[in-house]
Amino acid sequence: MADKKAVWLVALTITALATPAAQAATTVYEAEHATRSQGVVESNHDGYTGTGFVNYDNVIGSAVEFTTYTSHARQHDLVFRYANGTTTDRPMEITVDGTPTTVSFGSTGAWTTWATKTLTVQLSQGTHTIRATATTAGGGPNLDSLTIANDVEAPRPRDWSTAVVDSTIATRPATSLGLSYTDTLFLHSVYLVHRRTGRYLDYLKAWGDARVRADGSTGNPYNDLDSMLAGNIFLDLAQATGEERYRLAAQRIRDRIATYPRTSDGGLIHNVAFTGQLWADGVFMVQPFLARAGDVDTATQQLSIYYRHLKNPEGLLRHAYSEHTGQSPEVWCRAVGWFGMATVDVLRHVPRTHPARAELMEIVRHLADGYRRFQNPSGLWFQLPIKPDLTGNWLETSCSSMYAYTISQAVEQRVLSPSYLRVARKGYRGVLSQASIGSDGRTAIAGISVGTSVGDEAYYLRRARAVNDFHGLGAFLLMNEELGLGPK
Structure with missing residues (x-):
């Protein structure tokens, strides 16, 4: 999703045998x-x-x-x-x-x-x-x-979250990170690990000191939904430090949303340059932040609008929708993962009496049914998940982390039955098959699709597979904090 283009444009199973260090x-x-x-x-x-x-x-x-x-x-x-x-x-x-x-x-x-x-x-x-x-x-x-x-193979860590965070910050000082959605996703995930361990606040504060001014300004005009994911880390730091600048920074995003361009039926468009376009990726960038900030009505409304336009009768969701050309041609795994995580994260803040709650629960069940149906025996999911037999299709780590997280959260919130935990745990084990520790003691998370725009079948299959790409690191940490610390 990192490539901003106004366009519609191998698989494997790993069984790591238990081996002493x-x-x-x-x-x-x-x-x-x-x-x-x-x-x-x-x-x-x-x-x-x-x-x-x-x-x-x-x-x-x-x-x-x-x-x-x-x-x-x-x-x-x-x-x-x-x-x-x-x-x-x-x-x-x-x-x-x-x-x-x-x-x-x-x-x-x-x-x-x-x-x-x-x-x-x-x-x-x-x-x-x-x-x-x-x-x-x-x-x-x-x-x-x-x-x-x-x-x-080096010994596998007891705590994959701290291992990944420690390995990453050893090579990526806080001041090297910016306001991109991949960087702020990683930072938000680090905050969740800090909340459990108490270890990483200095790193997060160093980033805040470098990026957020006293009046809450960052130099970002917030002309695309991706940039608004920063709102989550602003709320995190406001809670952790009590500093007013982070509350002001979060409010600037809320003020921008009030003036931000929309589709004819009220959907926040993906980017101000993409008139009439809704991308499934975009809901995670904004809606959990809005729900956390107290605007549950807007968050649920946006999820409903997006879902109505993106729902795919063959399963899951299409990557994008345009008021001018309709749905984009493919179901892309990470886009569906963003949507799933956004929905369960918003649901945590939706009162049981809220009129939109039932619809959000149905969205989660639709997605979870697709996740279960298209899960590979390895526990992972394909880059094009509803085409598992497609030549050239390959298993992707970041979306697999997102799907496992979404299902586990939905079971925890009693949106799904406990039987779905088998799918989440299988997904978790599949993602761990892509995790290793090198001779330098640092972690490597493999099989991550790089930033991806909206495209056709061949475009998604050609996307490069990276190790330790921040799309995958942030998703891995969210999943591991949810599933990796003992039985649920």
Whole structure:
């Protein structure tokens, strides 16, 4: 959402085996959850792991692509588990971050007889793309999984929240952060961790001292909803410090909302340059702040207007709506995550007798049903969540954190039945599969989509996957404060 464009424009499952500190660790990536090109998932030959295997089409170029993460820079064994029931070799080109090596995958005697082929490569710490491509007309073997071995994993922390905050502030001093929604989302999340631990107020105050003047001004004209997410951290700091400037800074946003342009039916447009456009992302930037500040009526009204325009009959919500062109074409995972979090956060402030409460509860139930329906077996959700079988689709960390948070909060508020906690906890475990600690002792949260505008299918699938992007760090902290500190 960071790209401001007035336009409508691989998947994987990680099973981290429990390993003591300083011993060799292995990470298994099931092929059926990877990105496929000219191949199908099947389960008709016994002996596979996970939920199936990939049967390559019998053509040159059929492929399976994995997105992986390694905790340490060193040599790693890439172990491919496969079956080849023919009598001929089915060689494949194994491409690691663009560097190809041809590997033989000889006959295993039967399609139910599984073997392994190992390729040793040097990998840096971080995310890697590993692609196995058939080089003959017979296609590749049946591919069950990829295991990355010899990765030494540091002990996992007891408190992921403090580990992530400590790691981040070690490289990002408070004065380096600005007023962008990603920075203020992270700061608001840090405040929640501080509220529990009492550890981070000096960091937050250093940011406030650098960004907020005595009269509450920040130099920001608040001409887009993203910029108004700062209101949450202003309220946090007003509560924590008692300083008047933060109350004044929050009031400036409320005053701007009173004059801010709207659609013909009263929806706050995403950006003053985008006449008539409502983006699902935008509700989180403003509505929880308004509800916290006492304007529950406006917050609930906006959620209702947005939901009416964005609801998707196939499940969840479309990313955006324009009064001129209608709904945008796709359901994008993080946009739906922003909307879910906004709704449960607003609901915390809505009296039980408020006339809008029932509608907000129905919004949450609609979203939760979609979250449950489209959750991947890994616990994560796809970048395009209602298209899980789409070639090139991939599992995304920030929206998965948001969905897990939303469901857990909704159960806590008794909007959803306790049975939904299984979905939230599975999502939480899935997100933790993307979290690691490097040899420097710092955390890495992988698989986060970078800032994203509104686009078409190909646009969302091309978005870069980053490690420690603030979209994911803030969402991870919100989720971990909700789910990571013991049973709910």
